[in-house]
Amino acid sequence: MGNSMATVFDEKVKWEPGYTSVPYQVYTDPDIYAEEQQKLFRGDMWNFVGIEAEIPNKGDYVTNYIGDTPVIMLRDLEGAVQVLVNRCAHRGNLVCIHKEGNTSELTCVYHNWRYDLQGNLKSIAFGKGVGKGASRTGGMPDDFDYSKNGMQRLRVEVYLGIVFATFSETVEPLADFLGDEMRENMERLFDRGMVLLGTYSQYMPNNWKLYMENTRDSYHASILHAFQATFRINRLSMKGGIK
Numbered sequence: 001m002g003n004s005m006a007t008v009f010d011e012k013v014k015w016e017p018g019y020t021s022v023p024y025q026v027y028t029d030p031d032i033y034a035e036e037q038q039k040l041f042r043g044d045m046w047n048f049v050g051i052e053a054e055i056p057n058k059g060d061y062v063t064n065y066i067g068d069t070p071v072i073m074l075r076d077l078e079g080a081v082q083v084l085v086n087r088c089a090h091r092g093n094l095v096c097i098h099k100e101g102n103t104s105e106l107t108c109v110y111h112n113w114r115y116d117l118q119g120n121l122k123s124i125a126f127g128k129g130v131g132k133g134a135s136r137t138g139g140m141p142d143d144f145d146y147s148k149n150g151m152q153r154l155r156v157e158v159y160l161g162i163v164f165a166t167f168s169e170t171v172e173p174l175a176d177f178l179g180d181e182m183r184e185n186m187e188r189l190f191d192r193g194m195v196l197l198g199t200y201s202q203y204m205p206n207n208w209k210l211y212m213e214n215t216r217d218s219y220h221a222s223i224l225h226a227f228q229a230t231f232r233i234n235r236l237s238m239k240g241g242i243k
Contacts, residue, residue, distance in 0.1 A: 036067075037068055042067065042167040046171065047066045047165055048162065049164060050062055052162075057102065059075065059077065063096050063099055066167075069085060071083055072085075072086045073165075085151060091110060093108050103117075111124075111125060115150060159174055159183075160187065160190040161193065
């Protein structure tokens with residue numbers, strides 16, 4: 001144990017799988033992080049984005065993240081829920097810079113590319129250039145296709161008022177992805193509708209896995225959180241397990 005822990009920070013030493021040490025590279029290696037973002041958050045995965053109660057009216061939007069990708073959850077002017085990548089198709093600038101609001105269109109402040117609430121590109125500042133006739137300069141080429149230069153739109157499914165989105169075109173429908181047991185658990189909690197009382201966010205400057213692992217670690221609860229034992233929420237004699 002001592003030897004393996006003493007060498008985990010030496011990049012020249014290759015970690016061997018086992019149960020006696022933590023492979024700290026999984027929290028610090030940028031290549032591992034990039035692969036996780038691609039395969040997990042942008043792969044065959046349905047991601048929780050928010051709840052419908054956050055966007056009750058047409059034009060309402062809130063901004064969020066899927067992994068490290070900024071997204072906009074909104075209700076378009078037809079009443080449908082959309083999730084768009086919060087990046088302009090031109091130079092990748094953030095389109096929505098506020099946490100929430102209401103709007104009839106999306107406009108990039110950098111170069112004024114304008115989109116509707118389904119992410120379709122509607123207009124470009126100086127798209128036809130400046131001037132007239134032979135003296136016209138600049139502008140987009142004649143074969144520029146507006147329909148192929150919109151904001152990236154994700155697949156969206158809403159279940160019990162909960163909004164999920166995915167980058168994948170091949171992942172199974174949300175109901176199949178969740179499975180019978182998870183759907184039953186969700187229906188037990190959310191079958192009566194939700195009322196938004198407020199929001200609270202917390203920024204944690206660490207690898208995303210550390211928080212996820214902490215919420216699944218029932219071992220520390222009775223040791224670290226005294227109220228668990230005080231109010232008999234958790235006892236050392238209880239059986240443990242995470243599904």
